[in-house]
Amino acid sequence: MKKLAVGIDIGGNNTVYGLVDIDGKIVADSSFRTMKYQKFDLFLEALVHGLQLLQESVKEETELIGIGFGAPCGNYYTGNIEHAANLKIWGEVLPVAEKLSVYYPNLPVVITNDANAAAIGEMLYGAAKGMKNFTVITLGTGLGSGIVINGELLYGHDGFAGEFGHIIVSPNGRECGCGRCGCLETYASGSGIVRTVYKLLADHRDPSELKAISFNELTGEMITKAAENGDPVAIEAFAHTGLYLGRALADLVAITAPEAIFLFGGLADAGKYIFEPTREQMEANMLSFWKGKVKLLPSGLENKNAAVLGAAALAWKKFNEQQ
Amino acid sequence: MKKLAVGIDIGGNNTVYGLVDIDGKIVADSSFRTMKYQKFDLFLEALVHGLQLLQESVKEETELIGIGFGAPCGNYYTGNIEHAANLKIWGEVLPVAEKLSVYYPNLPVVITNDANAAAIGEMLYGAAKGMKNFTVITLGTGLGSGIVINGELLYGHDGFAGEFGHIIVSPNGRECGCGRCGCLETYASGSGIVRTVYKLLADHRDPSELKAISFNELTGEMITKAAENGDPVAIEAFAHTGLYLGRALADLVAITAPEAIFLFGGLADAGKYIFEPTREQMEANMLSFWKGKVKLLPSGLENKNAAVLGAAALAWKKFNEQQ
Numbered sequence: 001m002k003k004l005a006v007g008i009d010i011g012g013n014n015t016v017y018g019l020v021d022i023d024g025k026i027v028a029d030s031s032f033r034t035m036k037y038q039k040f041d042l043f044l045e046a047l048v049h050g051l052q053l054l055q056e057s058v059k060e061e062t063e064l065i066g067i068g069f070g071a072p073c074g075n076y077y078t079g080n081i082e083h084a085a086n087l088k089i090w091g092e093v094l095p096v097a098e099k100l101s102v103y104y105p106n107l108p109v110v111i112t113n114d115a116n117a118a119a120i121g122e123m124l125y126g127a128a129k130g131m132k133n134f135t136v137i138t139l140g141t142g143l144g145s146g147i148v149i150n151g152e153l154l155y156g157h158d159g160f161a162g163e164f165g166h167i168i169v170s171p172n173g174r175e176c177g178c179g180r181c182g183c184l185e186t187y188a189s190g191s192g193i194v195r196t197v198y199k200l201l202a203d204h205r206d207p208s209e210l211k212a213i214s215f216n217e218l219t220g221e222m223i224t225k226a227a228e229n230g231d232p233v234a235i236e237a238f239a240h241t242g243l244y245l246g247r248a249l250a251d252l253v254a255i256t257a258p259e260a261i262f263l264f265g266g267l268a269d270a271g272k273y274i275f276e277p278t279r280e281q282m283e284a285n286m287l288s289f290w291k292g293k294v295k296l297l298p299s300g301l302e303n304k305n306a307a308v309l310g311a312a313a314l315a316w317k318k319f320n321e322q323q
Numbered sequence: 324m325k326k327l328a329v330g331i332d333i334g335g336n337n338t339v340y341g342l343v344d345i346d347g348k349i350v351a352d353s354s355f356r357t358m359k360y361q362k363f364d365l366f367l368e369a370l371v372h373g374l375q376l377l378q379e380s381v382k383e384e385t386e387l388i389g390i391g392f393g394a395p396c397g398n399y400y401t402g403n404i405e406h407a408a409n410l411k412i413w414g415e416v417l418p419v420a421e422k423l424s425v426y427y428p429n430l431p432v433v434i435t436n437d438a439n440a441a442a443i444g445e446m447l448y449g450a451a452k453g454m455k456n457f458t459v460i461t462l463g464t465g466l467g468s469g470i471v472i473n474g475e476l477l478y479g480h481d482g483f484a485g486e487f488g489h490i491i492v493s494p495n496g497r498e499c500g501c502g503r504c505g506c507l508e509t510y511a512s513g514s515g516i517v518r519t520v521y522k523l524l525a526d527h528r529d530p531s532e533l534k535a536i537s538f539n540e541l542t543g544e545m546i547t548k549a550a551e552n553g554d555p556v557a558i559e560a561f562a563h564t565g566l567y568l569g570r571a572l573a574d575l576v577a578i579t580a581p582e583a584i585f586l587f588g589g590l591a592d593a594g595k596y597i598f599e600p601t602r603e604q605m606e607a608n609m610l611s612f613w614k615g616k617v618k619l620l621p622s623g624l625e626n627k628n629a630a631v632l633g634a635a636a637l638a639w640k641k642f643n644e645q646q
Contacts, residue, residue, distance in 0.1 A: 083612065132480070133479050133480040134480075145578075147578070149472055149477055149479075150475065150478075152473065154472055154579065155473075155580070156456050156472075156579055156580025156581060157455070157456040157457075157580050157581055157582035158580055158616075159580070160580050160612070160613075161578065161579050161580035162578065162580075163577040163578070163580075163610060164577065164578055166577045166610050167574040167577050167578065168570065168573065168574060168608055171570065178610055178611070179611060180608070180610070247491065247494065250491065251490040251491060251574075252578070254486040254487065254489045254490050255468075255470070255484065255485065255486070255487055255490065255575070255578060255579075256477065256479055256484050256578075257477075257478070257479025257480050257481055257482075257483050257484035257485075257486075258479065258480055259480040285491055285503070287486060287489050287501055287503070288501070288502060289406065289483070290483075293481075
């Protein structure tokens with residue numbers, strides 16, 4: 001009987017889910033648009049139905065060992081999604097673990113946020129294998145972080161630790177979706193670098209292919225392409241992003257002393273354009289005994305299925321600990 | 324036979340040591356000037372002799388269960404003091420655990436920095452009893468931090484986590500003893516508030532009793548007294564200190580989500596003058612779901628013997644875990 005973990009990642013746009021074996025191989029996976037369902041109960045019903053179809057699609061006999069769930073504002077302690085801005089249509093508190101246990105009464109359900117899931121995925125299947133102290137920074141629309149201390153995720157007192165995207169790097173700086181100003185993710189994220197490009201276009205007169213693109217249409221991926229084409233504004237925008245990110249990572253090192261920091265997600269795919277300025281600023285701002293010692297690395301997970309892998313890794317980690 | 328732990332705290336000025344029972348009662352203690360001894364070996368010899376005298380002074384029969392050692396740059400993993408600026412005369416790396424084991428071959432020796440020791444002291448004997456996620460901030464000449472995650476000290480990959488005094492709160496700000504600029508402890512510490520008073524005296528014309536005191540002589544204690552007398556510069560200096568400290572603590576909450584943060588040490592004795600502006604800034608800068616929930620509290624340890632208590636607590640914690 002082949003043992004498989006369920007990995008589920010809810011995003012504001014898509015929900016992806018899959019069955020993952022102990023070696024991190026995704027045996028079957030699928031996805032649908034999250035907001036196709038107006039109610040949380042209908043969403044869950046569709047998800048469970050989808051999982052049944054996946055399980056049936058596997059040729060061998062299978063046994064599920066647990067369910068891992070990555071979601072914005074997923075709380076490890078309560079098993080709920082709590083106050084997730086882009087799932088508010090379903091309610092303020094969504095009791096994921098409780099409701100799933102009706103469908104799967106004998107399976108443990110582990111839920112946490114997507115960045116934490118990515119960190120456990122990195123530890124089990126990625127570039128953090130064998131590491132006990134590291135951080136994964138997810139650079140998507142926003143900035144998330146999964147901080148691993150001594151082999152365990154840092155959840156904190158209430159389950160919401162790791163809000164590194166919301167440390168304030170510029171008092172009275174850019175308005176953030178959280179209602180405050182100057183949060184790291186308003187500078188160092190996919191949406192942050194778009195704002196930086198617009199700031200540079202406002203302040204300077206350099207030629208740039210990005211002048212042809214509206215704020216709504218501009219993405220981190222386009223800025224990466226422009227940088228690869230030698231666009232000076234795009235390259236400068238990455239330098240600004242790295243300035244804020246590198247400084248903030250130096251502070252994170254002072255607090256948590258990790259072996260390595262991994263950059264994951266869309267903006268991390270910009271390679272040297274994001275890594276070089278970030279590493280330079282991180283090195284410049286660390287205490288001397290850390291200089292040259294803390295690794296800044298790309299994630300070892302493929303972006304495409306990392307969300308499912310990370311979520312399933314939560315379930316595998318729990319299963320392994322109970323054996 | 325009365326079981327006792329040895330607690331030792333080396334400071335640049337004084338070394339204090341004592342024998343502590345399981346309830347946190349200091350049964351006997353003593354101290355001497357650290358730099359009375361030009362060599363580390365001579366220092367250790369004197370310390371061991373002092374401990375023998377202490378043990379003989381106890382009326383009942385005693386059994387030592389372990390040695391806890393708080394020291395600047397004390398490394399939990401290696402058992403060494405590494406690169407401590409104010410102990411450099413003895414060498415760069417001081418193998419404390421190894422050398423003590425010659426005198427006490429059967430006793431476990433636990434070493435870490437003084438702020439970490441204070442945090443374990445707070446957990447065993449102070450106001451953090453029963454808490455699993457909290458931070459102790461020591462406000463002495465500098466700023467130290469002991470961060471407890473899930474009941475364990477945060478040591479990080481190399482043993483040096485918790486350098487919260489060296490997060491950079493003002494790029495290109497005040498020169499720090501670490502060789503960089505703008506570290507938190509150049510603003511929020513005993514030496515930091517002295518600099519803030521001098522800055523305020525330079526910039527403004529308010530009357531102040533502090534104008535009569537030289538930079539070398541001015542202490543945090545004097546500034547506290549002046550604030551209690553209604554001195555406007557002293558009160559403003561505490562407000563500035565709280566501004567930097569409160570903002571930084573809000574960032575620490577975003578990363579570690581603690582139940583409480585304790586302020587400990589000389590500057591914390593200023594009571595409302597330091598707590599009120601710090602709390603106000605911390606509240607103003609936290610994400611909304613943490614507002615009003617994370618406690619900012621004074622330490623529950625008496626300052627006088629806290630160093631010995633904290634160091635002994637390291638040994639008791641280890642002993643308790645092994646039973």
